[in-house]
Amino acid sequence: MSFIVSKFKCKGITFFSLLHVTHYSSRFSTAAVASIEPKIPPDLSSCIVQDKDLLLKSLNPSGTGLHVLDLVDEGSLEPHPTLYHLLLKKCTFLRKPKLGKIVHAHISNSHFRGDVVILNTLLNMYAKCGCLDDARNLFDEMSVKDMVTWTTLITAYSQHDRPLDALLLFPQMLSLGFFPNEFTLSSLLKASAALPDTPQIYFHGAQLHGFSFKCGFHSNVYVGSSLLDMYARCGCMDEAHFVFDVLPTKNEVSWNALIADHARKGQLDRALSLFLKMLRQDFQPTHFTFSSIFGACASTGSLEQGKWVHAHVIKSGGEIIAFMGNTLLHMYAKSGSIQDAKMIFDRLVKRDLVSWNSMLTAYAQHGLGKEAVQCFQKMLNIGLVPNDITFLCLLTACSRAGLLEEGQYYFKSMNRYNIEPGISHYVTIVDLLGRAGLLNEALRFINEMPIQPTAAVWGALLGACRMHKNVEMGSFAAERVFELDPHDSGPHVLLSNIYASGNRWRDAAKVRKLMKESGVKKEPACSWVEIQNTVHMFVASDDSHPQMGAIYKKWEEISARIKEIGYVPDTSHVLFYMDEQEREVKLQYHSEKLALAFALLNSPDGSTIRIKKNIRVCGDCHSAFKFVSKVVGREIIVRDTNRFHHFYDGSCSCGNFW
């Protein structure tokens, strides 16, 4: 038997690729079955080899058929451990457990049915393909197990979000006399870090730390990285830093783990300083690094820092792949630049469903409902199948933009894609109807829902009642919210506002009393603005800022100018009972107004002002900002918890839907 095999080297490993087998030419004529790593291009310097072992090394299942197993069935080829090993590797790589099952059947009928190394590879194939039941059955059936068998199953559970199952195997493994290695411990630590609450993470994690220390595995870079991540996830940042500092060898992953931990906590400064330190020590940032940092920039709305890190991505010459690109897109959208978000979307090398969902979200946040609908249609046209989040994004976009009919249409169309609406979809539809003023329809919709309405559902109706000043339905909705979630301050404030806007001060006071009695605390409103890389934060009636005198004076000047062109303070947004003049004074010093006055004093004429707020922008400030954008001739972008408002030339992009 003779065949042509191409032999090539890549990363120091020699690969063999079967190009042609003369004896089985009908089967293999096109089967230039590449290496284990199919992306590696075979070198063309092929040679003629007459070596059966080489053939075995070269064979891999390609396409749909496992031709090589047919050869075994026919008796043309002796079964060989390397053959099974390569076939299983291929199935694992391609995530094709069905093909793997065929190999499994073959192994069961061969001499190797009890070979622990082959069975471990088989176990790993099931594990990596997510077939945890098959993996468990195989594990239970294996009469001979070794430490790798236990580690493979522990890793399987740990990687598929079943941390308790992974951790439960550990004492069993120990009691049977198997000793863990660094592989086992890094997987166990990952599992402990994924437990649902902080004390549990610490309880299991710290014990595993002790175990690792005793065995000397704590200095292994894999163990160290999962160890520091575990500490960070239960809030022990000092311990996480300690583990990192004493780690004798660090790599990109250990750096990324620490950066990601700070980023997740919204500690952008810490994340950025670690990023710089990483660069200075000649470690290459990866997609993981960038992705974490963009996530932190998105949550704090730090456009400038985000742009700076984006510049690093460009400098490093890497392509913007979906995983990192999606976070970058999200970062631009969430820190106020829809243009940049769209540009990233257009430049993404390969878009996935998350990319499209992120773009839809971006449009929703900026009130661009029509663009969202077009985007959704485009994704259907290219054959992408939407998921539940896609619809959530799309419905939110419709709701925010007041696209009533479109929203209802798309909600109904969900069953075409076999997507059962979840509670969030129902909330969005109540919001959609409510914003459009169809309060009775919204109430009917809630009563006819097939699932139990939650506090969020009634909260959406309550918000709509505030918007449309419906006191009766508002207090009814608020009662339902209080029953279901008595500790949220938002609905109390909304109800109090509803009463205040209807001049029912006694009722408003009752709500405040209720809040006090039940210990519900209102989150203090604050707004912040970034000027020359410094974040300046303001709370209402604050006078702690060094420029406060000038800020108050500036606002008084602006206030007088906007009153001349028609601004009338809407005092219903003040929660307390006080006389009209007092209430107007209170309104003057809402945090967003202070932030705006400060920005006007400290930024160049004509430049865009970006303000962020931790709760929804108040109605009076919203009205005032429209006038301000006109008198100062500047674009003002406000990000509140819900969406963006682009104020320009006397109007706002939200079209008063918010």
Add this chain to the structure above:
DNA sequence: GTAGGGTTAG
């Protein structure tokens, strides 16, 4: 033959 870090809504 077995390992650690990253995304979208609210």
